[in-house]
Amino acid sequence: MGGEGHFALRLTHEPPEGAYFTFRVILWLNKGVLGVSDPRKVWMFKPTFLENLTSGAVIKPFQQFEGTGGFRNKEIRLVSEDGTVYGRDTVSDIGTWAITPITELPAGSVQLRIEQDPQLIGNGESKQWIKKDIYHSFEVERMASNSRISEAASAVSLSYLLVETEAFQGQQDASARIFANGVQKCVALITLQAIDSNGIVTLLPDNLDINIVPYTVASxxxxxxxIAPAAGFLPFPEQRASAEDAKGLHESLSVVPTNYQQFRRYVTYNQMPEGTVIRFAARVKLPNGVEYITNAPVQYGGEGQNGRFNSSFQLRSVEPLQYTPQNNGLVVSEYEESSEVIEGFTTRVHKRNISLRYPGTSTIVNFHPSSDTAPDSSLHDNKATAFGNPGLVVLKKDIPANNQLGRALNKALETILQPQSGAITVVVGMYARVAESFPARQVSYYTKGLDVYGNPLRFIVSLTSSNPQRDPWVYTLNIGWAGGQVQDEDKPPLGNWLSNLNIAIDSASNRVYPNGRQQMKVTVSVEPLMSQTVTDEELESAKLLVRDASGKFTLLPEAANGSVAWFFSHEPNNYREYPGTKDSPSPAKVENKSSAVRTRVFYVMANTVSPAKPLETLYVGITRYVDGKPYNYITDGSESGFDAKVEVRTAEIPRFKVPDNYSFVSTLVDGNGNSDLFTWQYSLAGANVQQPEVAFVSANMAPAGMIQWDVKSPSATRASHVGFAQPGKVDVVYNTSIRLGSVFQPVRQVKNPKEGHVTLVLQGGNTIPFDADSAINQNGPCVLNVVDVYGNNHQLRISFKDASAQGRLELVLS
Incomplete structure (x- = not known):
């Protein structure tokens, strides 16, 4: 305490945010109270803080901004110096937010701030707490290709078009290589520049009809x-271009426009003979239907002549690699030993790492992380083997557990220590008790392996035990190449059962708003061969599948908890479909000309999640039962003739602005608008977005109503009272916390409600006794949350025009 009695207090415990903190100051002296202050109220608030970026950082044009603080459950915005709003979010219950720009940030230096609207605290005191003059400086990268479609202009022609491989950029008609394994992909870069009818450069959409085609003909x-390669798969290891592979630079290739777009396409070879060479060109079809192919007889390069272009690349097939001890491709490490006592006897475990080298070299080649063998074990006498997948501690094995030997080795071979990433493991387990032995099954296989180039792997392990009665720890182990990955020989081809398995979008568009409500209809059609049938159980097994970055298929979830990007329901709801057309054609729907065609319908929806997933590809999975045994199939092309999938996309949720995008019309339905007794009805709907009128389907207002007297005086009796009714409904809902006295009777039903419109009822009366608590705490504004026919949320504020006596006679929307 200072000499003049001034002092400062510092809080040592954090009070709750978003609420008043009430305290008193008590002065003590020798356990006696000198004095107690009046109660003080402080509004507790945590200001915003940008967590993931610092001022001066280099950011992407659609960089996400993450932070904490601000008024909870209120909108927070990313705003530039000129007032442009680039993105919005709502502060969560725990005070976090993440704003992703809905409009591309301008390239170069930019000043941005985080802001919220002022909030009313207590008795009308307005606090901003976020200084608008605090800006963060960022450097926005220039986009090399389009992320959003420019709607300002329409492309009519191309002024530049060049195709080349990523491995040999700038080289004329370069020859690249690819393993013909159906997995590895050669990346083709298609660089172009489009112009509109005025010769101005314009952007083309991401879903442009563009692909790689033969330069002449190819088989x-x-x-x-x-479709980009799954995570972890590498391109062909082109060490350098030989004189044959690259014919040198061409002057025209060095002239590349600065404001170009670049598209990637991925070429895959499957079971092509070694040395097969195909020369490829690029084909581009503009939205106006004009088509270009880079095989015109003009000078080589991207500039072309009179709208004709000439560029190409060659792709030579290479047989998948074989990894054997003889070509130094298969490397087996020395074993590491561990031991333990199980059921009274010693077990020993020998762990060996199996790694790969590029045949004939010392270059390491990793197993792809998706390598996953089926459980299998070699068994002989008192010994058994197990496999470990790349980097995983849990072992794969198939060891009978019907006696002490089996129990002991199953336990000893459960897990391993320090698995090696990029390599598999072969483990041998041995048991000192030799009174029991396994039935001889000395050979096991590691199957379904892939290297990082997508080449299939299959290895054989042979175990030979040597007189365990004399020495239980002696054995011979051979590990060798067993050829590429093989199909399940038991599995009958899908074409032996079905003539068609198709997936199609039966909605007008393949887009939905990511609001968790709007649906698109997806139909799976199953048609058996004339000699076959599809049972109810088999039809019910038809599921929608998605593929993750590693290439693994998983079921599209049926329930929505807000954390998944895409999900489905078997039941339709009443929200309207997205008002548009498909971005790309859906596969042709199977015409139901035969009673044998059976269908299953899915209603697909999307949520707004982070990170966003605006595009998903849906496949079909189905199970066939033969003599009770299930066989699973996926329409990813692995079954000949069954490559069926559809792309689904999210659409950007439109922003509605007040007043331009809302219809808020008042009608006097009772009394005199210039007297104390009146009833106004306000009809509210969306407008001028998607269509002239956007209907609402549900509403919730908090609080459910408000009141304002003409004067704040204990003798006042003239007041305006507000309630609301659901869209198209007649029953009016009011705020039950408002005290109205015993004489005034609120209107209970709306007159002539409009379908798709929320109705606000403003009723005047002169027999409502003044209530201080209602006047202070229930005078608005009211927050109105509505959902429109497309499932999108709207949050609006309903308030009296102002605090004056005349202000209570009118409602305003904000």
């Missing part, structure tokens, strides 16, 4: 599409 099993 063989090859595919080109926009």
């Amino acid at each position: 063989g099993n090859w595919v080109s599409n926009a």
Whole structure:
């Protein structure tokens, strides 16, 4: 305490945020109270803080901004110096937020701030707490290709078009290589510049009809599409371009426009003979239908002549690698030993790492993390083997456990220590008790392995025990190459059962708003061969599948908890479909000309999650039962003739602005608007977005109503009272915390409610006794949350025009 009696207090315990903190100051002297202050109230608030970025950082054009603080459950915005709002979010219950720009940030230096609207605290005191003059400086990267579609202009032609491989950029008609394993992909870069009818450069959409095609003609099993390789798979290891592979630089290739777009397409070869060479070009079809192919007889390069272009690359097939001890491709480490006592006897475990080298070299080649063998074990006498997948501690084995030997080795071979990433493990377990032995099954296989180039792997392990009665720890182990990955020989081809398995989007568009409500209809059609049938159980097994970054298929979830990007329901709801057309054609729907065609319908929806997933590809999985045994199939092309999938996308949720995008019309339905007794009805709906009128389907207002007297005086009796009714409904809901006295009777039903419109009822009376608590705490504004026919949320504020006597006679929307 200072000499003049001033002092400062510092809080040592954090009070709750978003609430008043009430305290008194008590002065003590020798256990006696000198004095007690009046109660003081302080509004506790945590200001905003940008967590994931610092001022001066280099950011992406659609960089996400993450932070904490601010008024909870209120909108927070990312705003530039000129007032442009680039993104919005709502502060969560725990005070976190993440704003992703809905409009591309301008390239170069930019000043941005985080802001919220002022909030009313207590008796009308307005606090901002977020200084608008505090800006963060960032450097926004220039986009090399389009992320959003420019709607300002329409492309009519191309002024530049060049195709090349990523491995040999700038080289004329370069020859690249690819393993013909159906997994590895050669990356083709298609660089172009589009112009509109005025010669101004314009952007083309991400879903542009663009692909790789033969320069002339080509045969063989090859595919080109926009699907990038799964995570972890590498391109062909082109060490350097030989004189044959690269014919040198061409002057025209060095002239590349600065404001270009670049598209990637991925070419795959599957079971193509070694040395097969195909020359490829690029084909581009503009939205106006004009088509270009880079095989015109003009000078090589991207500039072309009179709208004709010439560029290409060659792709030579290479047989999948074989890893054997003879070519130094298969490397087996020395074993590491561990031991323990199980059921009274010693077990020993020998762990060996199996790694790969590029055949004939010392270059390490890793197993791909998706390698996952089926359980299998070699068994002989008192010994058994197990496999470990790359980097995993849990072992895969198939050891009978019907006696003490089996129990002991199953336990000893459960897990391993320090698995090696990029390598598999072969483990031998041995048991000192030799009174029991396994039935001889000395050979086991590691199957379904892949290297990082996508080449299939299959290894054989042979175990030979040597007189365990004399020495239980002696054995011979051989590990060798067993050829590429093989199909389950038991599994009958899908074509032996079905003539067609199809998936199609039956909605007008393949887009939905990511609001967890709007649906698109997806139909799976199953048609058996004439000699076959599809049972109810088999039809019910038809599921929608998605593929993750590693290539693994998982079920599209049926329930929505807000944390999944895409999900489905078997039941339709009443929200309207997205008002548009498909971005890309859906596979042709199977015409139900035969009673044998059976269908299963899914209603697909999307949520807004972080990170966003605006695009998903849906496949079909189905199970066939033969003599009670299930066989699973996926329409990913692994079964000949059954490559069925559809792309689904999210659409950006539109922003509605007050007043332009809302219809808020008042009608006097009772009394005199210039007297104390009146009833106004306000009809509220969306407007001028998607269609002239956007209907609402549900509403919730908090609080459910408000009141304002003409004067704040104990003798006042003239007041305006507000309630609301659900869209198209007649029953009016009011705020039950408002005290109205015993004489005034609120209107209970709306007159002539409009379908799709929320109704606000403003009723005047002169027999409502003044109530201080209602006047202070229930005078608005009211927050109105509505959902429109597309499932999108709207949050609006309903308030009296102002605090004056005349202000209570009118409602305003904000």
